[in-house]
Amino acid sequence: AHTPAAAPRVAFPPGFAWGAATAAYQIEGAAAEDGRTPSIWDTFARTPGKVLNGDTGDVAVDHYHRFREDVRLMADLGLTSYRFSLSWPRIQPTGRGPAVERGLDFYRALTDTLLEHGISPVATLYHWDLPQDLEEAGGWPVRETAHRFAEYAALAGAALGDRIPVWTTLNEPWCSAFLGYGSGVHAPGRTNPADALKAAHHLNLGHGLAVGALREVLPASAKVAVSLNLHLVRPLTDTAADREAARRIEAVGNRIWTGPMFKGGYDADLKADTAHLVDWDELVRPGDEAEIGRPIDLLGLNYYNPTVVSAPGEATAESAEAARNDGHGDSEFSCWPGSEDVVFHLANDDVTAMGWPIDATGLSDSLAGLHRDFGLPLMVTENGAAFEDEVGPDGEVHDPERLRYVRLHLEAVADAIAAGADVRGYYLWSFLDNFEWAYGYSKRFGIVHVDYDTQRRTPKASARWYAEVIRRGGLA
Ligand code: PNW
Numbered sequence: 123a124h125t126p127a128a129a130p131r132v133a134f135p136p137g138f139a140w141g142a143a144t145a146a147y148q149i150e151g152a153a154a155e156d157g158r159t160p161s162i163w164d165t166f167a168r169t170p171g172k173v174l175n176g177d178t179g180d181v182a183v184d185h186y187h188r189f190r191e192d193v194r195l196m197a198d199l200g201l202t203s204y205r206f207s208l209s210w211p212r213i214q215p216t217g218r219g220p221a222v223e224r225g226l227d228f229y230r231a232l233t234d235t236l237l238e239h240g241i242s243p244v245a246t247l248y249h250w251d252l253p254q255d256l257e258e259a260g261g262w263p264v265r266e267t268a269h270r271f272a273e274y275a276a277l278a279g280a281a282l283g284d285r286i287p288v289w290t291t292l293n294e295p296w297c298s299a300f301l302g303y304g305s306g307v308h309a310p311g312r313t314n315p316a317d318a319l320k321a322a323h324h325l326n327l328g329h330g331l332a333v334g335a336l337r338e339v340l341p342a343s344a345k346v347a348v349s350l351n352l353h354l355v356r357p358l359t360d361t362a363a364d365r366e367a368a369r370r371i372e373a374v375g376n377r378i379w380t381g382p383m384f385k386g387g388y389d390a391d392l393k394a395d396t397a398h399l400v401d402w403d404e405l406v407r408p409g410d411e412a413e414i415g416r417p418i419d420l421l422g423l424n425y426y427n428p429t430v431v432s433a434p435g436e437a438t439a440e441s442a443e444a445a446r447n448d449g450h451g452d453s454e455f456s457c458w459p460g461s462e463d464v465v466f467h468l469a470n471d472d473v474t475a476m477g478w479p480i481d482a483t484g485l486s487d488s489l490a491g492l493h494r495d496f497g498l499p500l501m502v503t504e505n506g507a508a509f510e511d512e513v514g515p516d517g518e519v520h521d522p523e524r525l526r527y528v529r530l531h532l533e534a535v536a537d538a539i540a541a542g543a544d545v546r547g548y549y550l551w552s553f554l555d556n557f558e559w560a561y562g563y564s565k566r567f568g569i570v571h572v573d574y575d576t577q578r579r580t581p582k583a584s585a586r587w588y589a590e591v592i593r594r595g596g597l598a
Pocket residue numbers: 145148293294297351424447448449450504551558559567
């Protein structure tokens with residue numbers, strides 16, 4: 123039995139969800155089992171040159187077969203909630219037609235195991251794995267895909283709604299639209315700014331239609347949410363030109379989602395900035411913005427680092443590096459349609475293994491801003507850091523940098539709560555080391571180390587520290 127923990131110095135509200143997060147393609151493996159067909163990420167990863175070292179999610183960390191062990195580890199750490207994603211091609215392989223029972227059975231078994239251990243499941247419907255057949259029919263730039271997504275949401279909600287109390291529609295639609303169809307560093311790897319903007323609208327529409335579909339099949343007590351990687355944008359200087367650069371990036375980075383979801387529609391400045399690329403009056407049909415604006419219960423924020431921008435000008439080696447680290451990846455194509463010439467800067471040079479600057483004030487500022495602008499209950503659905511961890515000779519993984527990163531960001535969450543934001547939970551990215559998209563297995567975000575040869579799991583020092591935070595209900 124545990125001795126009662128001393129009162130925490132930085133306390134969190136009762137019922138605060140202490141979580142960790144993953145996504146299907148990054149951990150499950152079993153890419154061709156039980157009726158699962160390829161998604162755009164299978165196709166992309168199997169295309170030479172797209173993912174570092176030719177890595178794929180074919181096996182990943184074999185969570186599909188090891189979920190019982192993984193849930194036991196979560197329980198050992200005392201997690202009260204777990205955020206994962208449902209693989210669309212496991213549930214509805216072609217993106218059309220009835221659900222596959224064997225696919226649903228995996229998520230029934232996973233959620234049963236979570237619930238047996240007192241861990242509350244949070245399911246994401248779409249963490250980037252579009253069925254390849256739907257990409258071949260045009261993908262997200264095509265309006266029909268939004269309707270297909272809502273149908274899949276209804277199937278999943280009807281089958282699993284009795285056991286999953288919190289549902290999120292999309293994870294980071296900014297990445298799906300602008301890395302997937304703009305810069306091309308994510309699947310499907312297309313590079314057309316007009317298509318990227320069309321994808322953005324159809325992701326929004328898919329979200330709204332899915333919220334409607336979920337409300338019809340979920341129990342009244344279920345909560346519906348979305349996870350957005352909203353950029354905390356800061357102008358490099360206070361000049362009008364730099365503030366204008368920040369306005370442009372906020373428009374196409376953030377307000378393109380939050381405008382129609384929470385404020386009734388797309389802002390005029392966003393449409394003006396991109397009018398040379400798409401005809402918004404043709405793209406957005408009457409009723410679309412109302413559909414996208416269906417009320418949701420919680421807003422999920424994924425936060426890693428702030429974004430510093432300045433007016434178009436001479437790009438430097440430093441700004442090229444900053445641009446890469448803001449998602450441009452290794453691409454000559456921009457992920458900022460209509461604002462390609464804005465210059466990016468690193469907020470500071472205290473960086474993670476991704477090269478992402480560590481600045482937790484961006485998280486408290488983001489949460490405070492979202493609370494002020496939208497007044498919704500919030501969750502931090504992702505926050506965490508990659509570092510170059512190694513298993514030491516003592517068999518332990520010492521990761522003081524990750525521990526420090528998480529501590530700073532939990533303090534920032536507490537600051538936002540103290541300032542009045544209604545933050546309901548925190549999901550550390552990630553529970554396990556996993557397939558880090560274009561970086562393959564080269565970047566480790568887990569609080570649990572995975573040996574990719576043996577699939578052996580080893581909780582890192584940061585995991586043991588997080589367990590202690592959870593036991594105390596806050597920071598010592
Ligand atoms: C998020 N960017 O991805 C995802 O939701 C996770 O699946 C991922 O593993 C995690 O963050 C860490 O990368 C992002 O370049 C990928 O701006 C790229 C960017 C942002 C988020």
